[in-house]
Amino acid sequence: EDTLHHLNFYLRRGTTTAIIGQTGSGKSTIAKLMLRFHDVTDGELTVCGSDVRTITQQELRDHISYVPQKAWLFSGTIADNLRDGKADASDEELWHALDVAQSGFVRELPDGLQSRVAQGGTNFSGGQRQRLSIARALVRPADLYIFDDSFSALDFKTDAALRHALQTEVADAAVLIIAQRINTILTADQIIVLKDGCIQGLGTHEELMRSCSAYQEIARSQLREEELAELTGEDREQVPAADGAAMKGGE
Numbered sequence: 471e472d473t474l475h476h477l478n479f480y481l482r483r484g485t486t487t488a489i490i491g492q493t494g495s496g497k498s499t500i501a502k503l504m505l506r507f508h509d510v511t512d513g514e515l516t517v518c519g520s521d522v523r524t525i526t527q528q529e530l531r532d533h534i535s536y537v538p539q540k541a542w543l544f545s546g547t548i549a550d551n552l553r554d555g556k557a558d559a560s561d562e563e564l565w566h567a568l569d570v571a572q573s574g575f576v577r578e579l580p581d582g583l584q585s586r587v588a589q590g591g592t593n594f595s596g597g598q599r600q601r602l603s604i605a606r607a608l609v610r611p612a613d614l615y616i617f618d619d620s621f622s623a624l625d626f627k628t629d630a631a632l633r634h635a636l637q638t639e640v641a642d643a644a645v646l647i648i649a650q651r652i653n654t655i656l657t658a659d660q661i662i663v664l665k666d667g668c669i670q671g672l673g674t675h676e677e678l679m680r681s682c683s684a685y686q687e688i689a690r691s692q693l694r695e696e697e698l699a700e701l702t703g704e705d706r707e708q709v710p711a712a713d714g715a716a717m718k719g720g721e
């Protein structure tokens with residue numbers, strides 16, 4: 471049975487698109503279709519103008535950098551893991567990607583980039599594994615960056631700082647952020663509200679707050695009253711400090 475129906479959207483360079491929806495709504499399936507883990511049964515999906523079915527997975531990897539929902543790390547060093555997407559990346563490039571990914575904890579480790587990573591990354595916390603796999607994705611130059619639920623284990627402040635740093639880092643690429651947390655996607659240029667594999671709404675936060683009941687429901691369940699009032703009001707400077715920087719940058 472098909473999981474996704476009647477989808478129509480564009481991911482444009484220099485813009486961030488977010489997909490929000492409950493578990494099982496089909497968010498990860500969209501990412502997997504782009505990477506050809508599955509192929510569409512109907513319709514088409516193009517990357518840089520070509521139908522993905524005419525592009526080999528190897529070539530697709532040159533266009534798309536992907537952080538899967540389940541952050542995976544392999545045994546080796548942190549540097550080995552980070553260079554997976556770009557074998558000749560310099561140490562400076564690795565540190566830069568770690569900084570953007572808010573992975574300052576690596577600087578605290580006695581062996582730095584040469585620190586051992588156990589199979590599956592089990593010697594790091596879930597949030598650290600997520601940040602390391604985000605850093606790895608950033609080391610790889612790409613036209614499209616996909617983050618599938620990659621910010622879920624981060625606290626709100628780190629989540630906001632990371633998204634703010636991302637904006638300048640991948641400014642020329644298209645960015646797709648898949649999330650369940652509305653705070654993560656508020657500032658996206660376009661937000662897709664997905665439910666049971668169908669688009670319930672597509673627009674900015676403000677547009678969806680006016681027009682999309684499914685989105686309003688998510689907002690009501692996740693945002694505090696005062697945040698709702700501020701975010702739907704005219705003056706977005708009033709947004710809580712943790713998200714303020716990312717907000718401004720997103721406009």
Ligand SMILES: Nc1ncnc2c1ncn2[C@@H]1O[C@H](COP(=O)(O)OP(=O)(O)O)[C@@H](O)[C@H]1O
Nearest residue numbers: 473491492493494495496497498499500539664
């Ligand atoms: N490999 C698969 N084979 C069959 N069904 C799948 C597979 N992967 C996901 N699904 C189904 O597709 C639907 C959407 O899943 P998914 O895209 O993972 O949702 P989300 O990422 O929004 O939680 C779910 O009903 C799930 O059970």
Ligand SMILES: [Mg+2]
Nearest residue numbers: 497498539619
């Ligand atoms: Mg998913």
